[in-house]
Amino acid sequence: MTRYAMVMDQSRCIGCQSCTVACRTWNELPIDIIYNPVVSEGVQGEFPNVHQTFTPLICMHCDNPPCTICCPCKASQQDEDGIVWVEASKCMACKACVNSCPYGARDLSAYDEFLHSYVRKCNFCKDRVREGEQPYCVATCHQKARIFGDLDDPDSEVSQLINKYKVERIFPELGTDPQVYYIPDLGGVR
């Protein structure tokens, strides 16, 4: 079996937003849609002891995704390898999934054609991944802060990183079992 997951190494991320731009370009996203923003709370601390942490966001491709459960049309679906995606032609855009996602990973564009608006989200570039390539944001990250791979393969880089470091997940208490793991910039083991 394959279970795709992503590790975000926050100690490497410099907040350049290359992944954000790459994603928009590869997926030809409308101007108001962002799948993977890199957010930060800004500079923390007092000079000279200051630091800034960047948090690259993306759909968490949860193991227990609230978005697919609430989709009445079966447009939001999860494949066996864990990738959560939306089949546009089946989506009636009721926005139940948008409202149920705790990570804000789904959105609709205001620039879609009238009566042809549907929910968009990251799909881990599944077409690329299934041809053996990396998602475009991962391939673009020159800092190697985004690491993608198969969690069921103990030799994969993601498995080894998750085993090696004390990783964090966003809102795990909600029971969604998110599959994007963060190696924190501060407070981590390294």
Next chain:
Amino acid sequence: MSHGGNNKLEKHYWVWPIAIYLFLGGLGGGTLFVAGIFDILYGAQIPQFGSIFALGVFFGVVFLGVGSFLLVFELGQPLVFLRVFLSGTAILKYGASLLILAMGFALIYSVFYLPAEWNLFYYGWTWLRQLCCVCMMVAGLGVCVYTGVFLASMKAKAFWNTPALPVLFTVSAISTASAFLAAIAGAWPMPAELALPAAGAAIESHALVEPLVENLHFIDSILVIAEIIVLLVYVLMMRAAGNTTAKAVALKWIQGGYALLFWGGMIFCGLLVPFLCYQIGGAAATFVAPVLVLAAGLLLRFMVVFSDQRRAIPGEERFYARLPKGNERFLKGWSKPY
């Protein structure tokens, strides 16, 4: 249809059509439920008892129909709507199914009370009327509960994701329905006399309507007080024990931007004043109370639907706050349709 620009944290994905849909769903479903209960209680003694609420039931169908239209109107791809019944896990599928069942059974039920001089062939099919009565009652209650469960199932929404919301919506739905039925009881097509099971016996229908309306006013008085309690418990619990986002929203209700609407509009004008009107009786109970109760029901749905804040991931607020604003017209002109 959504409001709020590019800032995902401020964007309202469900807006006025959903608020009205939730209100009409509750009102329509509650109407079928309350009318059905009365028919079951008194229908055995007075076979034509249901004619007192027949127009109310018909309006219940209309409310559900208009609500359903708004639900479809709000979709991004309305033509895909028929896929709504495909998933076994989606609350929306069960809601849509209940809406259709409630409308269907209630329509058949209300047709039984068309004037006797129309001589429609199915008047004698009492079993069908009773079956429809029970089914519309169950489906109607289901719609009332569903409107709350629908919102409460949204895991991301701190202020919605609580079992208190379906309770509040159900109490409000049955309260608005009782007020509506009290206002419309005894209207056309109720005949002047209702036949009793004993041969040749009949009872003047208006003699029945007056105590019935008083009963409904009494029931609504209790429901209004119950709604105040549930509403206060809901909002104050969110303030005391919710997460930071839920607390912020509750604070907005209690002493922020929604405070006037909440305390003045909903609690005082929408619930306390109708309760007093019911105690005073007369024109106040007949005309003022139903209007205020219905307005409070609608206001409640609007306030809840627009309290849809999502808990922000650290740094998200700063990110979205820094996106350009006010350039929507330019972007719309510049963007090709995708």
